[in-house]
Amino acid sequence: MQKKILIFSEAFGSGHTKAAEALAHSISIQEPSVHTEIIEIGKKLHPITSNLIFRTYMQMITRCPYVWKKIYRNLSQQMQATPSWLQLLIYQLFHRNIERVLEQSKPDLVICTHPFISSSLSRLKKMGYPVNMCTVITDFHAHLVWIQHEVDLYMVSSDDVRRQLIDSGISKHRIAVTGIPVHSNYWSRESKLDVRNTLNLKNIPTVLVMGGGEGLGGIKQIAHSLIKWKERIQLFICTGYNDSLKVSLERNKQFQHPNIKIVGFVDIIDKLLDASDLLITKPGGLTCFEALSKGVPMLIYQPIPGHEEYNCNHLVKLNLALRIHHWKEVDDWIEKLLCFPESFDQFYKHIEQFQQKMNPLAGAKAIMDLLFHHEVTEISYEKRRGIHV
Template sequence: MRKKRILLLSEGFGAGHTQAAHALSVGLRKLSPDLQTRVLELGSFLHPTLARFAASAYRKTITSQPKLYGYVYRKQYKKSLNRLARMALHRLFYGQTLEVIKQLRPDTIVCTHPFPSAVVSRLKRAGLSVPLCTVITDYDAHGTWINPEVNKYLVSTEEVKRKLLQRGVPDSHIEVTGIPVHPNFWQHHNKEELRLRFGLQAMPTVLVMGGGWGLVQHDDMLQHMAQWRDRLQFIFCMGSNKKALERLKADPRFTHPNIRLLGFTREVDKLMDVSDLLITKPGGMTCTEGLAKGLPMLFYSPIPGQEEENCQYFTEMGLGEPIKSLATLDYWFEKLTAPSSGSTRPHGAALDPIAYNPSTCHQAIMQMLS
């Protein structure tokens, strides 16, 4: 009997979309070892040079002109892809994507980015019969995600479901599952063992994430954190931003036994388990990983648009708050260092991850297969 096959399609605009696709791939095979999964960044697979150029342009736009990005996001908020974008996708992807699907013969296609979802939707209009599942990887629902050919939307919250309903998506096509995270985030590790492994002290610990591109550009905030290095332990994860990492390593204020400087790492799940507070940009994936670990969060520099919505959601749920000034850091750092009889995490068990089950999204896709 042929194994069931799932094709997961993403795009490289930000790390979170492809990260979600890989999280689904690993999690699905963990739930059902007989499954075959394949993850493709459609643009990178079919047009690698063009994809690198597009991803670089996107990165430069959101870092140098975030207000422009936010303006475009809001202007197109209730609209699907415009005619020009659809024409570009048609010329670049439709024919080749159909050939990929014919070769891989998936039983279900799962998209974690709106572009491949639009491509497969058009193919379905032309006769493709493979079920299409779209996983929205933020705590918002932009119009570009919506296509009538999608058989199932897996969304983060009831609020995102409500937005889809308002735009005409049938209730039966939407399931609230939360955003998928890698199975490494499904379990909690022993904190003492992790401290020994990473050479960390048994003291309140702050994990600082720079996002998939290591976008930590706030020198005043970094320097202010360094002033707490005698009372707190810091782990700085700078992602792929090697220049920022080397700059911090060359700064004597960050040469301290209580400061650990890291580049890209695949052990974020363990670093979260050993930490008491997460400071991060409010990307959908990182926030959900923090949610799965029950980790309090502080947010800096949300990109106008989806990251602002992510920040608002987690703030309203009492799971974090934006850094409005350096006083916000001082407030939380004082809470971490205050004498307590229990966990060093602020609020302790009050930060229960609101009944979030990290495997729900994977199980919903398994149900589609059956």
């Protein structure tokens, strides 16, 4: 009988769903007979609530970032795993009736790429609802909301995250260091010159500026700081879904220059990384792993308080990226790019060492091992209906 995997994501930014898509793709390469389905489950079950909470979160991190930072750190420091009250709150807000989706799909395995889903499924499992589950941590840090003792397999980005889970009581046998899933388009780097020709770009030093799907990370400040270099570098600015930012930059005459390209959300980030010499970005887990896979040095600017600060600290500690605290620092690095390119050799060296440890199919292999060799729960889906949640 054909095995079926259900991958649950959330529409909170684009990274979690992109990771889900990348993982589904690698599974199809590793074992084509396995059927996978991706669902942004909160959006499907309770779209109004999910959208409202996401917008509230966005307002908080942009207008009151230190409030969010305090909430994030206080939760993380007080406990080692998600408390029951928080699991219940997440379930009631986002995932009421998720068991109906499971009963309709009858998956052999459920993979979660967002901590909220992992929390809700763990709550159901704790109460006797049988589900085999894998959780993919899409950051370089394991906040307590990720930590659930009911998870059968954790896929993590690094040895540091593995140690954090072990310290929180997760058995080392249930953790696989696989990296963050990225699409096969990122598994190798194409010729910089060929890609630039394909994209009709000049063969000059190229800087890519991104702020995730929502166009955050101080893109506007960085873009304005780079204008003075527009005769000597090629500038590609990706504003994501932030249409107002895209329009405001396009209308500014200073940005109307043949060496400056401004785009919204695009599906050719792999090509843009191939064409780039430097990436300036906020440190979303997936974006950073894509850049590392392509071997592009990163300057990190304005990380979101909480998980992105931890991502930033991890990357800086390993000399895989450099954090800039003020947009004026960009000038120093552009000058180095143009006049002293050997300044980036330290980053290339450490990125290459990082790449040597990467196996892009490690995640799919770990999942296949769980799917085909794990002891599958024998309780039928019909028996789940009697469980009060």
